[in-house]
Amino acid sequence: MSTSAAGQPLIPQPPATVAALRQAIRQIAPAALPAFTRELDQAADQSRQGSDLAPLQRFVAQWAVYVHIQRQPHLAAALRHWEDAAESGGALQARQAASEIGRLLDEAHAAIGLSAR
Known part of the structure; x- marks a missing residue:
């Protein structure tokens, strides 16, 4: 992980989209990328099986929170x-x-x- 100056976030908070969160994780916590990809696949499968976007919405919210914390x-x-x-x-x-x-x-x-x- 990169260091920040005077307690500033390492990167700005990205939009809560899969692509933006993936890019942020790649920058600040690359070791978390396999978990991100695995959980994205699971959420997508659950959404398809249930014809419901809730699993994908929970996934995005969870990883947006993760990025918010890890960037600081x-x-x-x-x-x-x-x-x-x-x-x-x-x-x-x-x-x-x-x-x-x-x-x-x-x-x-x-x-x-x-x-x-």
Whole structure:
């Protein structure tokens, strides 16, 4: 991942489209591209099978939130910290970590104009 100057985002928040999100992930988190592609294929299959766009809409929203967080190193670091705490801590620490992760995700949803999870 590239570094940013003075806490600025690495890249601007891209539009919530598959192509724009793929390009952003390629820039800021290339290791996530296989998961992006796999989940896109699953969402597309589910949408086709159910004749429903909801799986694709959820996919785009999830990855827009991911990009929003990953393009800001301080948010990405905070998320990693709380994910690690959830895995390695006791029950109390896991509850606190879950709460903090939820807060980060809610703030990311709000920042990009999506309703909360």
